[in-house]
Amino acid sequence: DIQMTQSPSSLSASVGDRVTITCRASQSISSFLNWYQQKPGKAPKFLIYTVSTLQSGVPSRFSGSRSGTDFTLTISNVQPEDSATYYCQQSYSSPLTFGGGTKVEIK
Amino acid sequence: QVQLVQSGAEVKKPGASVKVSCKASGYSFTSKYMHWVRQAPGQGLEYMGIISPRDGSTTYTQNLRGRVSMTRDTSTSTVYMELSSLTSEDTAMYYCARDLDGSGRYFDYWGQGTLVTVSS
Numbered sequence: 001d002i003q004m005t006q007s008p009s010s011l012s013a014s015v016g017d018r019v020t021i022t023c024r025a026s027q028s029i030s031s032f033l034n035w036y037q038q039k040p041g042k043a044p045k046f047l048i049y050t051v052s053t054l055q056s057g058v059p060s061r062f063s064g065s066r067s068g069t070d071f072t073l074t075i076s077n078v079q080p081e082d083s084a085t086y087y088c089q090q091s092y093s094s095p096l097t098f099g100g101g102t103k104v105e106i107k
Numbered sequence: 108q109v110q111l112v113q114s115g116a117e118v119k120k121p122g123a124s125v126k127v128s129c130k131a132s133g134y135s136f137t138s139k140y141m142h143w144v145r146q147a148p149g150q151g152l153e154y155m156g157i158i159s160p161r162d163g164s165t166t167y168t169q170n171l172r173g174r175v176s177m178t179r180d181t182s183t184s185t186v187y188m189e190l191s192s193l194t195s196e197d198t199a200m201y202y203c204a205r206d207l208d209g210s211g212r213y214f215d216y217w218g219q220g221t222l223v224t225v226s227s
Contacts (some may be wrong), residue, residue, distance in 0.1 A: 034213055036152075043202055043217035044144075044152065055215065087152055091212030095168040096142075098152040 002026050002090050006099035014107045019075040021102045023088035026069075032092035033071045035064060038101075039084045047086075048073065080106050109133040111203050111218035118224045124191040127221045129203030136184035137161040140206035142214055143177060143188045145199040153199075157211055158186055193225045 003026035013019050023033065031051045036044040046055045051071060052064040061076045075082055083106045088099040114128040129141065143155040156167035158177040165177045171190070179186045190197060201221045204214035 032212060036214075043220055044204075044214075045217075046207070046213065046215045049207065049213045089152075091210075094166065096154045096212070098154070100151050 001095055002029060002093060002097050004088055004090055004097055004099035006086075006088055006102050008102060009100065010103040010105070012105045012107055013078050015078060015080060017078050019078050019082075019104060021073040021086055021088075021104075023071045023073070023099050024069060025071070025090055025092075028069060029090045029092035031066060032090055033064070033066065034089045034091060035062075035073050036087045036089065037082075037084045038087065044087065049091075075104075078104075078106060082106060109205065109216045111205060111216055113201075113203060113218040113221045116222040116224070118226065119193050121194055121225055121227055123193050123225075124189060125193060125223050126187055126189040127201050127203075127223070128185050128187050129218050130183065130185045131160075131205070132184060134205075137181060138209075140209065140211055141177075141179075141186045142204045142206060142211075143175075144202045144204055144214070146202070146220075147196075147199045150199075155188070155201075157206070160184075160186060190223075193223075195225050197223065198225045199223060 005024045035048040038044040048064045051066045063074045065072045085101045085103045110132045112130045137160045158165045160179045176189045203218040205216040207213035207215040
């Protein structure tokens with residue numbers, strides 16, 4: 001199975017900051033990397049697929065990028081409603097696997 | 108609008124089975140795969156498997172193979188996930204999630220989740 005390692009496991013940011021979350025794959029996954037946002041007590045929400053394609057309705061302050069097997073989710077000008085846990089997910093090979101999550105707290 | 112509505116919380120004893128339903132609406136049920144993902148309390152997301160509502164074909168993650176079964180009823184636009192030989196490690200929130208584009212790679216809509224508690 002492909003292992004997905006996220007860092008950091010948690011972070012705290014102020015409104016307006018730029019937040020960066022990293023996800024590293026244990027092997028090449030091409031561009032099959034997706035991101036989900038989960039708020040407490042809620043189902044995950046689909047944010048970004050194939051590295052950088054925003055799902056419909058997702059604010060443009062969210063963006064994704066890739067460098068080899070390292071992938072980055074960036075939230076520019078973070079807002080209070082962005083407080084959540086973010087998960088990366090590889091869809092290159094079965095079984096689909098997720099990273100361990102990054103909890104983002106907005107101060 | 109697309110909606111996935113799951114059945115209610117369940118409490119089961121170790122060794123029992125549980126069957127969770129996920130009723131879809133707002134789109135053509137047979138046109139999109141459905142996935143199942145679970146999340147133990149305070150933990151991350153674990154992929155369980157996929158079912159094609161069109162023909163009922165399934166693929167399960169290896170660590171659940173033999174214990175999990177996914178089925179569908181096209182007359183009611185409902186998919187089911189049954190998990191047998193439950194242990195405390197199966198205590199989790201179980202989600203159905205629709206596939207985005209038929210590729211089997213992305214989950215664009217999620218159910219609200221069904222909490223399954225396994226306790227003696």
